[in-house]
Amino acid sequence: MNVVVCLKQVPGTTEVKIDPQTNTLIRQGIKNIINPFDTYALEEGVRLKEKHSGRVTVITMGPPQAEEALREAISLGADEAVLLSDHAFAGADTWATAYTLSLAVRKLGADIIICGRQTLDGDTGQVGPELAEMLKLPFIAYVSQIEEIAEGHIRVRRMIEEGHEVMETTLPAVITVVKEINVPRLPSLRGIARSKSAPIPVWDAATLGAAKDKIGLAGSCTRVIKVFFPKRVSRGEKLEGDLKSQVEKLINKLKEANLI
Amino acid sequence: MEYFLTEQQKTIKGLARRLAEERIRPVRAELDEKEEFPWAIIKDLAAADLFRVFIPEQYEGLGGGCFELCLVVEELSRVCSGVAVSYAASALGTYILMDYGSEEQKQKYLPDVASGRKLTAFALTEPTAGSDASAIRTTAGKVSGGYLLNGTKQFITNGGEAELYTVIALTDKAKGARGASALLVEKGTPGFTFGKKEKKLGIRASATRELVFKNCLIPEGNIIGRAGMGFIMTMRLLDRSRPGIGAQAVGLAQGALEAAVDYTEQRVQFGHPLISLPVVQDKLAGMAILVEAARALVYAAARTTDSGVKSFTEESAMAKVFASDAAMKVTTEAVQVCGGAGYMKDYPLEKMMRDAKITQIYEGSNEVLRNAIAISLRKRKARTP
Numbered sequence: 001m002n003v004v005v006c007l008k009q010v011p012g013t014t015e016v017k018i019d020p021q022t023n024t025l026i027r028q029g030i031k032n033i034i035n036p037f038d039t040y041a042l043e044e045g046v047r048l049k050e051k052h053s054g055r056v057t058v059i060t061m062g063p064p065q066a067e068e069a070l071r072e073a074i075s076l077g078a079d080e081a082v083l084l085s086d087h088a089f090a091g092a093d094t095w096a097t098a099y100t101l102s103l104a105v106r107k108l109g110a111d112i113i114i115c116g117r118q119t120l121d122g123d124t125g126q127v128g129p130e131l132a133e134m135l136k137l138p139f140i141a142y143v144s145q146i147e148e149i150a151e152g153h154i155r156v157r158r159m160i161e162e163g164h165e166v167m168e169t170t171l172p173a174v175i176t177v178v179k180e181i182n183v184p185r186l187p188s189l190r191g192i193a194r195s196k197s198a199p200i201p202v203w204d205a206a207t208l209g210a211a212k213d214k215i216g217l218a219g220s221c222t223r224v225i226k227v228f229f230p231k232r233v234s235r236g237e238k239l240e241g242d243l244k245s246q247v248e249k250l251i252n253k254l255k256e257a258n259l260i
Numbered sequence: 261m262e263y264f265l266t267e268q269q270k271t272i273k274g275l276a277r278r279l280a281e282e283r284i285r286p287v288r289a290e291l292d293e294k295e296e297f298p299w300a301i302i303k304d305l306a307a308a309d310l311f312r313v314f315i316p317e318q319y320e321g322l323g324g325g326c327f328e329l330c331l332v333v334e335e336l337s338r339v340c341s342g343v344a345v346s347y348a349a350s351a352l353g354t355y356i357l358m359d360y361g362s363e364e365q366k367q368k369y370l371p372d373v374a375s376g377r378k379l380t381a382f383a384l385t386e387p388t389a390g391s392d393a394s395a396i397r398t399t400a401g402k403v404s405g406g407y408l409l410n411g412t413k414q415f416i417t418n419g420g421e422a423e424l425y426t427v428i429a430l431t432d433k434a435k436g437a438r439g440a441s442a443l444l445v446e447k448g449t450p451g452f453t454f455g456k457k458e459k460k461l462g463i464r465a466s467a468t469r470e471l472v473f474k475n476c477l478i479p480e481g482n483i484i485g486r487a488g489m490g491f492i493m494t495m496r497l498l499d500r501s502r503p504g505i506g507a508q509a510v511g512l513a514q515g516a517l518e519a520a521v522d523y524t525e526q527r528v529q530f531g532h533p534l535i536s537l538p539v540v541q542d543k544l545a546g547m548a549i550l551v552e553a554a555r556a557l558v559y560a561a562a563r564t565t566d567s568g569v570k571s572f573t574e575e576s577a578m579a580k581v582f583a584s585d586a587a588m589k590v591t592t593e594a595v596q597v598c599g600g601a602g603y604m605k606d607y608p609l610e611k612m613m614r615d616a617k618i619t620q621i622y623e624g625s626n627e628v629l630r631n632a633i634a635i636s637l638r639k640r641k642a643r644t645p
Binding site: 188191192 | 282304307310312
C-alpha cells in the first residue's frame with residue numbers, strides 16, 4: 001500500500017492577522033505548524049502502512065521553510081518527503097495548488113492519496129477534491145473511518161450533516177479525513193533521529209514538467225480582492241415580562257414561524 | 261541550571277515532557293482515583309521509543325544509560341509519579357539481564373523490552389525479607405531440566421502487568437545469601453500465579469502485586485549468569501537504579517513547586533496574591549533550592565554510575581536519600597502554601613504529597629541507605645593510615 005499524504009505548513013494560530021495593504025497573511029512572529037487536519041491524514045497513512053506494509057510519502061507545496069513540516073512528518077512516521085518549491089508556485093489559489101500537487105502524485109504513484117479536510121488558514125477544503133478531479137480519480141470527503149482496504153478497493157465511513165454514510169470505491173482514490181478518524185501519535189525518538197538526516201528532495205516547476213500558465217498566480221482562477229472579518233451581529237430577541245407572558249409571546253412566535 | 265545535556269539527551273527529555281503533558285496530565289487524577297494501570301500511556305511511551313532509551317543498540321535500543329533513563333523518569337514524574345514508576349520498573353526488571361545475561365537470553369528478550377511490547381519486573385522482596393534482603397525464603401531447587409521455584413514475592417511493582425520477571429531465589433538453601441540466583445520467569449509459566457493486588461497511599465496508577473510460585477519449573481537456560489551470584493547482582497542493580505528513584509523524586513518536587521507557584525500567584529488574600537507575602541516567598545525559595553540541589557546531585561550520581569567506575573554505592577544512595585527527602589519536604593510545603601486548595605483532590609498537590617512518601621521507602625529505605633553511607637565512611641577511615 002503506497003500512500004501519499006498532502007500536507008501544508010500553516011501559522012500556528014486560528015487568529016491569523018491579515019495585512020490590509022497586501023491582503024496576505026502576516027507570518028512574522030508566528031510559529032508554523034503542520035495544518036492540524038493534515039496530522040490526521042498523516043496518522044491514517046502511517047497506520048495503513050503499518051498494517052498493510054508499503055511506504056508513506058508526504059508532499060507539500062510551499063516556501064523553502066516548509067521543509068520543517070516535512071521533517072516533522074518523518075518524525076511522525078512518514079518514510080520520505082518531497083518539497084514542491086519554486087518562485088513560480090507563489091500566489092497559487094486552490095486550483096493551481098491542486099494542479100501542482102497532482103503532477104507530483106503522478107510522478108510518485110500511489111494507491112491512496114490522503115488529505116486533511118481543510119486547512120486552518122485558507123479554510124476552503126477545495127484542494128482535496130480538485131486534486132482528485134485533476135488525477136481523474138474517485139474522491140470521498142470527510143472520511144471518519146476506513147472500514148476496509150484491500151487490493152483495488154476501499155470502504156469508508158464518512159461524516160455528513162445528518163450522520164454518516166458508508167461508501168465504497170476503487171483504488172487508487174483520493175480521500176480527505178476529519179479529526180474523528182484517529183488520535184495522531186507523538187513523534188518517536190527513532191523518527192526524530194531519522195527526520196534530522198533524511199534527504200528531502202525539492203521538485204521545482206521544471207522537475208514536475210508544469211505548464212507555466214497553470215501554476216502560481218498565473219495559473220490561479222481566483223484573485224483575493226478583499227479580506228475582512230465579518231462583524232459579529234447578535235440577532236437574538238429578548239422576551240420581557242413575567243413568566244406567563246413570556247411563554248405566551250414565545251408560543252405566538254413559534255406559531256408565526258410555522259414551527260408548532 | 262545548565263547541565264550540559266547532549267542534543268540526544270535534550271530530545272529525550274523534551275519528548276518525555278511533551279508526552280507527559282499531552283497524554284498523562286489529562287488523565288492522572290482519574291488513574292489515581294481508579295487505581296488503574298496506565299496501559300494506554302505505556303503504549304504511547306512504547307510508540308515514542310522511550311523504552312528503547314535504556315537498552316543497548318544491538319538489541320534495538322538507543323544505547324542510553326542511567327542518566328538518560330533518569331531524564332525520562334524525571335519528566336514523567338513531574339506530571340505523574342505512578343506512571344513514571346511503572347516505566348522505571350521495566351528498566352529495573354531488565355538491568356540484571358543486560359549486565360549478566362547470555363547473548364542468547366539478551367537476543368531473546370531485550371528487543372521486546374526495547375519496543376515496549378513486554379514490560380518487566382524485578383522480584384526480591386518477600387513477607388520476611390524487606391531491608392534484610394538476605395532473609396529471602398523462595399527456593400529454586402535444581403531438578404532435571406531446570407529449577408523448581410517455590411515461594412511468594414511481595415510488593416512487586418508491575419506485578420501482573422509485566423510479561424517477564426527477574427526473580428531472586430535460593431538455588432542453594434544451605435548457603436543463605438550466597439546461594440541466591442537470578443532467574444528469568446515468563447508470565448504464564450505453569451505454577452506461577454498472582455496474589456493480592458495492593459491498595460496504596462500513593463503511586464496508585466502503578467501495579468503492586470504478590471507473585472506466587474508453586475512447583476514452577478524454570479528451564480535451565482533461564483538462570484542469569486552463575487548460580488549463587490544473585491545477591492551480588494541485586495546489590496549492584498540497586499546501586500544502579502537508585503538515581504532513578506532520585507529522578508522520580510526530583511520530578512515530583514518540580515511538579516509540586518510549579519503547581520505551588522501557579523496557585524500562589526493567582527490566589528488573592530488581603531488584597532494581594534499570596535506569592536507577594538514574604539512568608540510564602542521564603543517557603544517557595546526554600547523549595548526551589550531543594551529541587552535544584554536534588555537535581556544536581558541526582559544527575560551527578562547518574563553520570564557517575566554511567567562512567568564505568570567500579571563502585572558507586574555511596575553516590576547513588578546519597579542522591580536517592582537527598583532527593584526523596586527533598587520531594588517529601590517540597591510536596592508537603594506545596595500543600596501548605598496552597599492551603600485548603602492544596603488539600604483537595606481537585607488540585608494535584610495532595611496526590612503529589614502522597615506519591616512522594618514511597619520515594620523515602622522503596623529501593624532501600626532512607627535509613628538503610630544512610631547506614632550504608634556510614635559504613636563506607638568507616639571503611640574509608642579504617643583504610644586511612
